[in-house]
Amino acid sequence: MRKTMAILTTAAIVSGLVLAIPTVQSASAISQGVHFSADDLPTWQTNGTVWALGQAHGKVVAGGTFSQVLPPSGVSGTPLNLDGLAILDADTGAPSSCQMTLTMSDGVIPTIRTAVPSPDGNTVYIGGNFSHVNGVVALRTAAIDPVTCTVKPFRPKNISSFVYGLSVTENTVYLAGAFTSVDGQQRQHFAAVDATTGDLRPWVVDADAVGWAVQASPDRTKVAIGGGFFTVNGQDSHSIAVVDASTGDNIRNYPLGFITPTSITKVISTDESAFYVGNEGTGGFDGSFKVDWNTLDQVWRDNCLGATQVILPYKGTLYEAHHHHNCNTENEFPDGKRIYLSANNPADSQMYGWFPTLNDGVGEHIGPRALVVSTGINTGEDYLWVGGEYTLVNGKSQQSLTRFGPDDTGLPPTVLPAAEAMS
Secondary structure (H helix, E strand, O other): OOOOHHHHHHHHHHOOOOOOOOOOOOHHHHOOOOOOOOOEEOOOEEOOEEEEEEEEOOEEEEEEEOOEEEOOOOOOOOOEEOOOEEEEEOOOOOEOOOOOOEEOHHHOOOEEEEEEEOOOOOOEEEEEEOOEEOOEEOOOEEEEEOOOOEEOOOOOOOOOOOEEEEEEOOOEEEEEEOOOEEOOEEOOOEEEEEOOOOOEOOOOOOEOOOEEEEEEOOOOOEEEEEEOOOEEOOEEOOOEEEEEOOOOOEEEEOOOOOOOOOOEEEEEEEOOOEEEEEEEOOOOOOOEEEEEOOOOOEEEEEOOEOOOOEEEEEOOEEEEEEEEOEOHHHOOOOOOOOEEEEEEOOOOOOEOOOOOOOOOOOOOOOOEEEEEEEEOOOOOOEEEEEEEOOOEEOOEEOOOEEEEOOOOOOOOOOOHHHHHOOO
């Protein structure tokens, strides 16, 4: 049975016991497996939503719908006018010397919805709704090098609408989105292109509704797809399916009933043995689940309420972004205060004691939308970056971008948010 330190804290409060909560302690001291402080570090912010985060060699690529990046509160600096694409330094949280322009034809506001690094770590592939990057024609997808500040010769042709998800292998880039054609050929919400040239691959996966997520298996033989669809290649499979990486043929369907009708898959991520799926329920399934890559069977399911947007496997821990407000079914915490970030055990999805606080923010009032870990070039330390539409971090004004380092400088990881859900 799943139990967190939050439940232990709540039980002790209810029974009248007094718990001593440390004021200065390392992240791993409270929960083994937590790698980052709950205390945020000074980070430049945006004036709009950050939908996607990627990274390469200590440079963090933030993509979204915004027009400026600004210094954090109390820090001097001149705001930079950047439409939907910003490159920042992992060590400092400040803008890099390399910045690229993002534009869309006909005066449409450009946006980036996904950013994924290449397996060799030298390139960040971006997708969304744009027509040019740094003046180079790049319709809705591009490949950039944020270190050399160049746009690579990756040119998929005539993608008919938004790209929402990418998965990048050594040779192929898989796309998910609202599009229905690529390079003049029918591609219903999913497609595959050459990772170097962008030429269309003969991989056909036709879904009857928008694709939001796509993830190739570690052995490159399978691809898990996710979205709001109900059929894949004419077969009954709602929200997720697994297809052949070369042909697109269905390997495993998950018929309606496995996922509730109003729920859509927003994220699929992977480690070496399993993939992890996060859903947004709109009155239905809002949580996450784990699927074994070999059997394609579900290993566990987390039925917390509060749409799951991102799951990031990192060194044996799952970092999740959501706005969970009720995990009563998982014996975690009852309906009440929202939890926006969590660190979970991939074996059973148990929450560790790590709860930085955010808020709903602007836009769709979802809170966090994107996660990435980037290693600083100067410090050699790993930093967890969080993007979204929130406007507060740990009670302080900070919009849409923040980061967490490996050391506690003020706030230790705490179980209080879950306990306070009782109040």
